[in-house]
Amino acid sequence: MTYTIQTNNLTKSYNGNEVVSNINMNVKKGEIYGFLGPNGAGKTTVMKMIMNLIKPTSGEIIICGETVTPSSYEILKRMGSIIEYPVFYDKLTARENLELHTDYMGYYNKSAINTALDMVQLNNFEGKAVRDFSLGMKQRLGLARAIITKPEVLILDEPTNGLDPVGIKEFRNLFQMLSKDYGMTLLISSHILGEIEQIADTIGVIENGTLLEEVLMETIRLQNTEYIEIKTDSVKKAAYVIKEVLNITNFKILDDVTIRIYDMNTSQGEISKTLVLKGVLVESINKKNNTLEDYFLKIINRGAIHASTY
Known part of the structure; x- marks a missing residue:
């Protein structure tokens, strides 16, 4: 197995307080690695250490x-990054900023500027200052600056911040293209779990500076559990009907309005019909699968799924 990024017992302390503790990451060559964790978990600190910042x-x-x-320092020429918010020379245009960057990096392929601007859809703003x-x-x-030198490794900290849904989709497609067509290795942190779920090959989950899990997305998908989710303002009454009338015991009350039934032997239609006949107002009933968000929250909360900021 060829790894592009590895960390062995990586630790960072400030004033005797460990903010990152014994991180062991293994990022394979050419893959997209989704780095997930709540705010303040240590994601950016790990990325800054990898970038030698x-x-x-x-x-x-x-x-x-x-x-x-x-x-x-030489290894940095093989890497590109967005760490926190990118900073530019505000009075200059996008092209002028990229020209300065390529000069600084000693990368003199000027056609790469056009390519990078095209990739990120900024080729129509030639005369506009970055400010x-x-x-x-x-x-x-x-992102254009990060990829312009065609690096082997991309370190991207919340790269879709400020993008609209169309922009997020464009970035998602671009990340997949960079991985598959250019063979780049991408380490991406993001709070948009649905986006990471669509592009990542491997997931790393960090909390309180500790890497809790490193797992293939394919493994998560194979673990997906199908269930029926019911929304109702009569959760207790619905639970009684599900258990006593439908004889279903494998279900869980998630909150004041949500029940999940994991026993798939009774059809969604039969469940809905019985609840309505017994006077339960069903706001919605849908068949679903566990998502990366479910998996993430399970790991973070050790099975106690509830609302969280990540």
Whole structure:
């Protein structure tokens, strides 16, 4: 197995307080690795250490087979990144910013600027200064800058911030193309779990600075459980009917309005008909599968699924 990014017991402390503890990540060459965790879990700190922006307290980082040290600068030429919010020369245009970046990187393929601007849909803003860009446009320019040198590794911290649904879809397609067609390795953190679910090959879940899980998305999909979800303002009455009338015992009350039935031997239509006949107002009833969000919350809360900020 070829790994592009590996960390061994990666730890970062501030004033004796560990914010990242013994992280062991394994990101395979050419894959998209979704890095998930609640706000403040340590995702950005790990990414900054991988990019050599902050130094680990202890542990090891290996990029493309090379151990990263405080003086590892050449390896950065093989990497692109968006960490937190990208910063630019606001008085310059997108093209001028990219020209400065390629000069700084010693990358003199000027046609790459046109390619990068085309990829992120910024090719029609030639005369516009970056100070007049929206947040979404700055994110697009940040990605253009990250990919312009065709790096082997992309480190992307919340890359879809500020994008509308169309922009998010365009980025999703671009990430998949960079992985499949260019062989780039992408480490992406995001709070939009539905987007990560569609593109990631592997998921890493971090909380309180500790990596709780590293698992293939295919494994998560194979674990998906089919269920029927019912929304009603009479949860207790509905639960009584489900158990006593329909003889279904494998169900769970999630909150004041939601019940999930995991016993699929009784049809959705029969359940709905029986509830209505027994005077239960059914607002909605749908057949669903567990999602990455369900899996994520289960890992974070050790099975106690509830609303969370991530």
